[in-house]
Amino acid sequence: MRAYLGKRLLLVIPTLLGVASVVFVIMRVIPGDVALLILGGDDGGRIDRAQLAAMHRQLGLDQPLLVQFGHWLWGVLHLDFGNSLWTGQPVMAELLTRLPLSLELAVLATIVSVVLAIPLGMVAAVRQDTWVDYVVRVVSIGGLAIPSFWVGILIILLLVISFGWGPPLEYTLPWVDPWANFQQMVWPVVTVGYRYAAVTTRMTRSTLLEVLRDDYIRTAWAKGLGERAVVFRHALKNAMLPVITLIGTEFAFLIGGLVVTETVFTLNGVGRFVVDAVAHRDYPVVQALVFVIAFGFVVVNLLIDLTYAWFDPRIRYR
């Protein structure tokens, strides 16, 4: 396990470096000059050349690209992502105030999805091609098809029309006022969780279907075991491993869900921060957030891989 851990950790470093360079390159190929944008207007002609040069110097844009990249990377290593062009505040500080909301939303949505998805996916696989299977498949394919922002819009529409309810503006931490927090978070969690559950259900169904065709399952049936024993004790145990991995890969779905759901419900989380930054062309913030999100994605996948190896010895001895 230790050798596997070392190897896996070493692999993360080039990936993260690659991620950092992709983010940097994306943000540097932006058409137009960031300095011009800050000084107001792309017209160029009306802006004082000396002022522009000073701004270039201030942003470090007059230095070679490699130096700029090194400078940025050095900042990232010190958790310093620079300041927002829009507010002038450090990106890190803003990120930290917004993080609890997004984390709460992500964790609750994951719990909701797992609790819904595993039993549903199991029933559908065991009763393949019966009406139960069809209903589960239609509902889960539907969950993938319905955009989460539209689910959010429909929920708000219903609440506004029937109760005159509007989404609250300030986020309340769960330990400050649990009830206020619940009222605020329940609908966003449903919105993100529904779609997430749909993905997990489909994956549970298909993995279990594959496992149920394995030889050792046929043996279990042939021994005369009951359905309960075959499904729970033999098949589910092996089908659960890929499902754990899926929770990692679906992290991407989750992030996408957060971005749009926070926008619909006007929640000031990290996802909305991304959208606002993109809309304001606030490049330091976009650069920082895209990197932080990709970093989180890589770390989550690393943890999932390690869990997987912990459970399944075949992986670590390969």
Next chain:
Amino acid sequence: MSVHYPLVHATASAPLAPRLTVGQEAVKFIRTKPLGAVGALIIGGMLFVALFARALAPYDPYEADYARQFARPSVEHWFGTDEFGRDMLSRVMYGARIALFVGFTASFAGCAIGGLLGVVSAYAGGRVDLLLERVMDILLAFPQLILALAIASILGPAVQNVVIAVAIPIIPRAARVVRATALAVKENQYIEAVQAMGAVRRRVVLQHIVPNVLAPFIIIVTAQLGGAILAEAALSYLGLGTAEPTPSWGLMLSGSALSYAEKAPWIALFPGIAISLGVFGFNLFGDSLRDALDPKLHRG
């Protein structure tokens, strides 16, 4: 002195299933995959509406009519009108064009580039494979929507930019799938045989490997279609995709739709139904197609 292997014997033991005509194949597909057939029906309907939007739409989707703002759904305006008095039904119909255009071009372009990289990666092997795989890993480290958002933020809102923003995240996903299949195909003896016959590399790849990875390629194009349509809708909803006044479903739901929630809920209703139905159709069809083409999932 050459040894002659009677090639006929190889097939003699397993009698081939009778070849079906396209019509018979279709009937078989409908009978065994009813959900897939429903999906195909939805896709067909959507294509029909998109192709004949000009003839089918009762009004000009761009024409504002301030005398008829927020009209309820009625005989003249089946889906009602929006805040500019534009006919929602016509806008939803024209929206099918944008959705299908972005969906098809983005998923086809993304899969074609990814598939090509996958084949090259698998066939070249060694350092090329390692390098391409690393690059794909790095691209996969970005959640799809975040990468699309970052790209869209650079390119700015326009239909062709949305296609690029949606297509790029598809590349590594397609490359993965096609590479895996190409690796398996490469190990086949007939590839060794063609190589022994002196076929040049380009010929081996184009004539012998590419045709054999077409099935997974078609599967992944279909599988990505629904997602691409959703991504376009999400980008446009966030105000970073197609720009007003283009009738894009996602754009119709953004901003104004919620502020007029009490006055005109239909503005937020019909474009959402259109997106969901379209993506639902593509997902149903893609799912059944995968089941039908993937022998691993056949009941044995």
